[in-house]
Amino acid sequence: SQTIHQWPATLVQPVGSPLSLECTVEGTSNPNLYWYRQAAGRGLQLLFYSVGIGQISSEVPQNLSASRPQDRQFILSSKKLLLSDSGFYLCAWRIQGKFYGYTFGSGTRLTVV
Amino acid sequence: GNSVTQMEGPVTLSEEAFLTINCTYTATGYPSLFWYVQYPGEGLQLLLKATKADDKGSNKGFEATYRKETTSFHLEKGSVQVSDSAVYFCALVRSTDSWGKLQFGAGTQVVVTP
Numbered sequence: 001s002q003t004i005h006q007w008p009a010t011l012v013q014p015v016g017s018p019l020s021l022e023c024t025v026e027g028t029s030n031p032n033l034y035w036y037r038q039a040a041g042r043g044l045q046l047l048f049y050s051v052g053i054g055q056i057s058s059e060v061p062q063n064l065s066a067s068r069p070q071d072r073q074f075i076l077s078s079k080k081l082l083l084s085d086s087g088f089y090l091c092a093w094r095i096q097g098k099f100y101g102y103t104f105g106s107g108t109r110l111t112v113v
Numbered sequence: 114g115n116s117v118t119q120m121e122g123p124v125t126l127s128e129e130a131f132l133t134i135n136c137t138y139t140a141t142g143y144p145s146l147f148w149y150v151q152y153p154g155e156g157l158q159l160l161l162k163a164t165k166a167d168d169k170g171s172n173k174g175f176e177a178t179y180r181k182e183t184t185s186f187h188l189e190k191g192s193v194q195v196s197d198s199a200v201y202f203c204a205l206v207r208s209t210d211s212w213g214k215l216q217f218g219a220g221t222q223v224v225v226t227p
Contacts, residue, residue: 006156032213043219044157044202049212057212090156094213102215104149104157 006105019078023091031093033074038088119218134188136203144205146186151200
């Protein structure tokens with residue numbers, strides 16, 4: 001069966017520290033991968049998406065970057081966190097060519113202090 | 114501009130009450146429409162979907178009908194339970210978007226009291 005793993009579940013980081021959030025998918029190949037962020041009191045914002053290894057598209061300019069070193073691995077990073085980076089980060093995957101069937105990870109709650 | 118507009122919450126209801134969450138969208142053509150639910154402390158789960166006009170999605174007692182003429186996809190449930198307390202997100206994928214990116218509304222928090 002297909003599953004998605006996202007870790008860590010919670011993270012408290014000081015301002016200016018680096019960040020690395022990892023997401024892996026099992027049971028499928030060549031998925032479309034997505035990073036979303038939900039800031040406090042706001043809806044979900046698409047940050048990055050990837051349709052293949054090394055192929056990353058950014059939706060909004062920000063302090064974050066993403067990488068896809070392997071087919072089923074999607075990493076969200078920052079060199080220096082800002083207070084405004086706090087939020088709930090969700091990874092998702094979808095079978096290419098299907099406009100439904102998104103599966104979301106359980107999320108990482110990041111608090112920058 | 115926003116592609117998906119949802120009614121603001123929180124919506125507070127008593128158990129067994131009728132729930133409606135309004136959702137309207139802006140998109141050309143025929144986008145695919147979704148409702149996702151986020152229970153406290155968890156990620157998102159797909160609740161239901163509709164991919165063409167007049168389709169009705171349904172799941173767990175919830176229903177939503179794709180209304181092209183009013184560009185709406187309102188979520189309804191006839192009798193809510195305490196376990197339905199969650200944040201509900203309306204979302205769409207544009208038919209012209211080959212990457213299939215989900216665009217979400219702001220979410221509506223629903224609180225059901227015993």
